[in-house]
Amino acid sequence: MMNTHISNIWRLGIKELRSLWADRVLLVLIVWAFTGGIYSAAIGVSQELNHAPVAIVDEDLSPLSMRLSRALTPPFFNPPENIALQQMDPTMDQGRYTFAIVIPANFQRDLNAGHRPTIQINIDATVMSQSFIGASYIQQIFAAELNEYLTGKRDTSSLPIKLVSRVRFNPNLTGYWFGGVMEVINNINMLTIILVGAAFIREREHGTLEHLLVMPLTPFEIMMAKIWANSLAVLLGTTVALTVVIQGVLEVPIAGSLPLFLFSAVIYLFSAASIGIFLGTIARSMPQLGLLIILTIVPLEMLSGGVTPRESMPELVQQIMLAAPSTYFVRLAQAILYRGAGMDIIWPDLLAMIGLGAIFFLVALVRFRRAVTQTQL
Incomplete structure (x- = not known):
């Protein structure tokens, strides 16, 4: 049977x-x-940041502003394109750039004088995941560059201990x-x-x-x-x-x-x-x-x-x-x-x-x- x-x-x-x-x-x-x-x-x-288009309005034209521009490199960002301030809104409306960064005039001089000048980052939030990831990357990159410019060290941490993250199973995320x-x-x-x-x-x-x-x-x-x-x-x-x-x-x-x-x-x-x-x-x-x-x-x-x-x-x-x-x-x-x-x-x-x-x-x-x-x- x-x-x-x-x-x-x-x-x-x-x-x-x-x-x-x-x-x-x-x-x-x-x-x-x-x-x-x-x-x-x-x-x-893929939700990773990859070759995001960036525009920079550099009104300072100082060595420091150029250094910040050169810090945004592939594969996360495309080489930044320099545009005029009046071009920023129309080009972002057209979707040409995900990020538009405005570095104000006298930025390096004010930073050397001990002031806290502001860098403006305009984000196209219609690309939600990459826009917020990219904004975080830009802040970290700029913070490291400015800290190295002022102190000679890229690490901005002042903690008495150093925390080291180890990623398991997918180390490169x-x-x-x-x-x-x-x-x-x-x-x-x-x-x-x-x-x-x-x-x-x-x-x-x-x-x-x-x-x-x-x-x-x-x-x-x-x-x-x-x-x-x-x-x-x-x-x-x-x-x-x-x-x-x-x-x-x-x-x-x-x-x-x-x-x-x-x-x-x-x-x-x-x-x-x-x-x-x-x-x-x-x-x-x-x-x-x-x-x-x-x-x-x-x-x-x-x-x-x-x-x-x-x-x-x-x-x-x-x-x-x-x-x-x-x-x-x-x-x-x-x-x-x-x-x-x-x-x-x-x-x-x-x-x-x-x-x-x-x-x-x-x-x-x-x-x-x-x-x-x-x-x-």
């Missing part, structure tokens, strides 16, 4: 893989999601290290739900679900076949994404064990696929499934800790998201890929995913059996 179940699940899974191979649209989606999609998400939405890996995790979640849910709807729309029901097959076998076949496609894409795109193209180091992460991903794929089948039993068509997936995937990705830390969310949201397997998968994935965690650290999250996956699978199985009964009637 067990051999019959395994054989049925295997053969149905092969059928699912053939159906997926014949669906060129889904194939293109999978390939793009785990290659170009990850690269563009990592590089294209490279933003796309985080963005690329998290895009892989989000795509695992998104594509698993989409593929499994679409597979169920495709059976219904093509009329092949009725063909399956007249065969000696159980709903359990049909569900397991869809889960393992579509999960295998996602797992292969994940492996390619981590080895070729993340480690190869983006050169992001993976701190932990890749096999351990893939093993954990297999467990999560079971949970996510069960959610996909559950949504497939509710929807009656592909458009309905698409709307349900949007309502499901967006909260899972936004509130599971992959976009913002869970600690910054309201307490109620944190408690609600404990019922989502994606919360544990994101935490587990970050621990393995970023911090090199082993099984001794991630096992509680694995157990939580297994428990929630079993619950979602049973709920989806009950819904599937009801759908089968209604179809037979």
Whole structure:
């Protein structure tokens, strides 16, 4: 009996893989999601300051003002362009510069006389993240240059002790290290739900679900076949994404064990696929499934800790998201890929995913059996 179940699940899974191979649209989606999609998400939405355009209105024309201008260098800033004061507002309105710095006349003379002259920094705040990061950089750079000019030392600190910050896991604070890996995790979640849910709807729309029901097959076998076949496609894409795109193209180091992460991903794929089948039993068509997936995937990705830390969310949201397997998968994935965690650290999250996956699978199985009964009637 067990051999019959395994054989049925295997053969149905092969059928699912053939159906997926014949669906060129889904194939293109999978390939793009785990290659170009990850690269563009990592590089294209970087929040780091990079070659910000700067204009300087130098009304002092002193050696010190020129020194300040030369201190703004790539890769954070483009070489500053000198403009007249009357050009500043029109050029910023046109979006040509993110920063426009006004150094007043007699700036060096007033500083040498012990006065506190003011440097004006005009910021285009429509580029929100880079504008505030850049303003902080400019203040630090100018403070260091002025302190070195006055005292011969760049360090402005007068504390009796020296605090040294050491950044772990991402010493250069490279933003796309985080963005690329998290895009892989989000795509695992998104594509698993989409593929499994679409597979169920495709059976219904093509009329092949009725063909399956007249065969000696159980709903359990049909569900397991869809889960393992579509999960295998996602797992292969994940492996390619981590080895070729993340480690190869983006050169992001993976701190932990890749096999351990893939093993954990297999467990999560079971949970996510069960959610996909559950949504497939509710929807009656592909458009309905698409709307349900949007309502499901967006909260899972936004509130599971992959976009913002869970600690910054309201307490109620944190408690609600404990019922989502994606919360544990994101935490587990970050621990393995970023911090090199082993099984001794991630096992509680694995157990939580297994428990929630079993619950979602049973709920989806009950819904599937009801759908089968209604179809037979």
